[in-house]
Amino acid sequence: MLVVMKPQASEDDIRAVCEKIQVLGYRPHVMPGAERTAVGITGNHGPLDPAEFETLPNVAEAIRVSKPYKLVSREIKAENSVIRVGSGACEVTIGGKKLAIIAGPCAIESREQAFAAAERVRRAGARLFRGGAFKPRTSPYSFQGLGEEGLKILAEVRERFGLAIVTETIDSETCELVEEYADVLQVGARNMQNFSLLKRVGRSKKPVLLKRGMSATLEEFLMAAEYILSEGNYNVILCERGSRTFADHTRNTLDLSVIPGAKDLSHLPIIADPSHGTGRRDKVTPLARAAVAVGADGLIVEVHPHPDRALSDGFQSLYPEQFEELMAEVRAIAGVVGRTVPYGPEASEPATSSSDPAPSRRTAQPAP
Amino acid sequence: MLVVMKPQASEDDIRAVCEKIQVLGYRPHVMPGAERTAVGITGNHGPLDPAEFETLPNVAEAIRVSKPYKLVSREIKAENSVIRVGSGACEVTIGGKKLAIIAGPCAIESREQAFAAAERVRRAGARLFRGGAFKPRTSPYSFQGLGEEGLKILAEVRERFGLAIVTETIDSETCELVEEYADVLQVGARNMQNFSLLKRVGRSKKPVLLKRGMSATLEEFLMAAEYILSEGNYNVILCERGSRTFADHTRNTLDLSVIPGAKDLSHLPIIADPSHGTGRRDKVTPLARAAVAVGADGLIVEVHPHPDRALSDGFQSLYPEQFEELMAEVRAIAGVVGRTVPYGPEASEPATSSSDPAPSRRTAQPAP
Amino acid sequence: MLVVMKPQASEDDIRAVCEKIQVLGYRPHVMPGAERTAVGITGNHGPLDPAEFETLPNVAEAIRVSKPYKLVSREIKAENSVIRVGSGACEVTIGGKKLAIIAGPCAIESREQAFAAAERVRRAGARLFRGGAFKPRTSPYSFQGLGEEGLKILAEVRERFGLAIVTETIDSETCELVEEYADVLQVGARNMQNFSLLKRVGRSKKPVLLKRGMSATLEEFLMAAEYILSEGNYNVILCERGSRTFADHTRNTLDLSVIPGAKDLSHLPIIADPSHGTGRRDKVTPLARAAVAVGADGLIVEVHPHPDRALSDGFQSLYPEQFEELMAEVRAIAGVVGRTVPYGPEASEPATSSSDPAPSRRTAQPAP
């Protein structure tokens, strides 16, 4: 059930609706919109009577929500959600006109490696840094990440390079630790239906980057996000990272149609991961261009100062110079789809994008 | 690395090998075999020198293991593992000549429902009872299980009906509680790569039923089991429960070839779940017959006293009478592939299997 | 539209219905049943009026058919179709109590190879021989079959060994040639939606073995069969041969649930191909057992006298001794699911199936 308030509804009117919901034993979710506020109801095990709410002051209507998801739905919130990430000098938004570019190594291996990566991705225009301290690995014998030591390095990266930190949380036990250091909590594809973890990050104050599972339908993906919102954390960024199919020319099949698909149904921002989505370094940049062209709100890209020496996923990590090229190409595409990449070498000049001379010689060349 | 002892090796010889491994900073895993014992080594981040071990007393050889999995591999243990489950009157084995039949409702809904199901599945020949107290559900608004109350009902079922209890653990937080009541800890398909949970159940004393993820390769499946064994719990039962494909006549595509496939590579037992594997009541029995014919070590089947009133998965739960038919058909197939279903109405007659007309030398032998 | 006749309807009554249909510009399909005859109507581009037919003598009712397929549907014919294949000494049926076992090499390579294979598969109990003369190959540079020379060898095999011949037709140009020599025309998975070829074999007098496409849904599979029936050839045998999925432990994923699935919806017989379905020799026999257990009407198996020297698919072809084992195991399973394999070494003894110890009333019944 969704209770839609009239535009003139006051704070008190909204509070009255919430109290009524709580009295009935359910949970209210206030979703402010540009023009008017809606209040979602969760916790009911059967249909509710709209009349219960429509008689309250300044309630426009009470709508039965037909989709299995509610809080993530555009039915409850028509405008795009813009998620605020980081704070102070590192604050960026995800979901608005500016593309969010998250870059960095698969795993944090050392301070030197992290700093080298951070310096290069910042200079190229990224304002969010990725890097795993707790790594979910297929083999128990593979490098599992530096743990808290890695988190501390990430905090130094933020301090020194002005980059907001995106890092993975793999279980409730270590989630609190990750929350201390991270600006965005990443939930990996293998944990997309780890409902306990979803509930845990749903109780966090930090935004969550939720990756689509390897064989998750769009509905399951949105339901996973719903778990997080239903616990009270509305700051969720979706991420397409490739599905498992029979195709063998890439490690996964990046499903770009899910990006406009998710945007149709949900107000949440959605970004793409062309690194895991292809699993091959030489395919990352073309698919990054395509993701921005299809309407993604941003990218998450693996960049390593020395991919050949990486402890994990080296074959899909870009060299720093390749990331610079990617940024130049993505910036060009962004310019024609109504987006901007406001940082980096080209943007740093007179950032008055009106004079934007556009397609410079550095811009994208199609594959030969 | 795998250190294979000579047949005449004593306990002391084995202990010496373990100590050497520990001194080097690694972890020994003693795997006793019918003829000789092997000691697996985990924790090393690079190749070891076989000479370090081959010079110890009564070591036959030290073998570099080429596969990414070690402890689950037939290279380390050639004979089938037979897992002992439950205790006292409820003790059964999984992986031997007797088929393990696990049956019961998707979720425990009430004492009445559980008892009604237990009474019927026991009478039909099941000796293991399934039922979820903690349910991983796609929607946060769906019934999530009765929690500890459900576990208590399961304990009563064991007491009253002499059935060993299989129930799911969904996170580390509640794992200890589940361990208290369960005889077998189930890890669901969605958690197959929840590595924190795998490590947690790897430290449990209770056997683990590990379901294959919806799009997991056989290697990933075995690596997930390896996580559990690498923590010291060697009592793992694999379970095929259907993969996600384009096909739409069933909810999942039950991949029966993975059963002989897993047996080729691993000593662990593997059973099939035709309920989730098809998602349709009318397909459960034919696929149960096929699973036994292909060589499965057992079945896990959803049975509900009133499927039409079930709180979850009712459309794939069998009516008790259908389960009786399934058992009769499975018993017939078992008889010709060298297996037995030693309980239930037909078995209760002269259970002296000597009069058993079947398993001629020419008939089917399960994969070794 | 389906016109169902009353049980007492005479030939003339049926003829009157057909004439009426033709007068309206459509096509009648007479489908005799055990108790009464139905006449299917195809060729209409919109709904017909039942009253047009229900007023004719001895018409019970005229039913609008809701499914996209009509002639293959159980709605039009409730009993299983039993297809008569071959003639004289080579006549066999597919779809009844007796399992149809089709065996032989992937491709006919020489008279010696074909005879050696035929001798062994006949002795083991097969009564149908497979072997390609026209081979659809992924590469234009691979062996494409012996063409007519291969067909002549197949005719000799029939003559000499009393085996009905199943061989593939790959295009309309050579279909007539294949028809001359073959007892059953095989349409391969890659041609399942080659609608021109389907129509061509639909005009043939020979039965058709139709393989499921690598990513065909059940509905598409039945619609492909419908193409054949709609041209007047009602003798179609379906064949599951594995789907393409992400799984890499077998070449394809054999989808055994499609066997009861097809039987629910269609009266046509369906067999399984565990050779292509797994692509690995060591998995053929376990999956053959499973296919019979699930209710398949038969098997098609690749057997080569010298698989290591085969010009195609050698790695999935059985050695003759392995095929003998397969037959022994399949015979045992058949016995408990109400089927028989009436030929071969064990069957040749007192073939008085009365002494047959098996099919008790409780044992497996094939899907109706």
Added chain:
Amino acid sequence: MLVVMKPQASEDDIRAVCEKIQVLGYRPHVMPGAERTAVGITGNHGPLDPAEFETLPNVAEAIRVSKPYKLVSREIKAENSVIRVGSGACEVTIGGKKLAIIAGPCAIESREQAFAAAERVRRAGARLFRGGAFKPRTSPYSFQGLGEEGLKILAEVRERFGLAIVTETIDSETCELVEEYADVLQVGARNMQNFSLLKRVGRSKKPVLLKRGMSATLEEFLMAAEYILSEGNYNVILCERGSRTFADHTRNTLDLSVIPGAKDLSHLPIIADPSHGTGRRDKVTPLARAAVAVGADGLIVEVHPHPDRALSDGFQSLYPEQFEELMAEVRAIAGVVGRTVPYGPEASEPATSSSDPAPSRRTAQPAP
């Protein structure tokens, strides 16, 4: 085997190589390149001796080709193939700097419908017209196309609107008829491994548009093209049209990574079909943008004057105004990836693309 000539090799030198190949009983394929010519050899059933050719005048080297495909490979021809399509006023190229835009209805239904579609797509900038006269349909009872009548309408469209014609050929029987009228022969996804048809179009003088099969690997796709080239027709345009996966938010999953993937391995041009690739009208334009961004050489798009009244695929056909928007968005993307769309409303102004005013207000807006 690939015989690479020296840059200074004369026509006579090349002829001498070809004669030598023919004398040996094989088939030569002359592949002229920008700098030097290579001669492919097919028809050999085993390895050849390089020395046989390296001793001929002006042969640089004879290389054993390791990939299963030869003629389609970049090993044999490093530069992109640019395919010349149509003639006279209708001549266009596919594979060069200019994007090839193919648009029109799924099926030709009438002269009025075809003309209405042609007028609009021409005006928007398309120079190739698509429309089926022979339609492969899942159901034998669905509209199968107008046949030759449809082809005649297509010829009128070419005459009247100056559009080159792309239309499907579904079998060898009608291929000659289609060749008479078409400028490009389309081979549909369901026929990608109809090898008889591939050979037939391989003997045609007309270029071929080859669609990727629904579950074809990249290697199988290239091998299907190899069939066409091996018969002497080197004018093949590849087309990605979506794969079959578990995902249900689109009809197929458009695999854009196959575009750079094919370009890595092959010199053939490759375009994308976002209409079949998504199966949903509202996803066609975003995926068209993405396809151009990833590097596609063109697009094939379904446009119908009245999609709601279409006899086939209406739900995925664009309205003419939607196609105009698509063209404006695609033109903007093309501009930043080094491509042009030289026709249509915006291009028709001062076509001196230097002054290209670029992203007009009509250009792409990301999905809300």
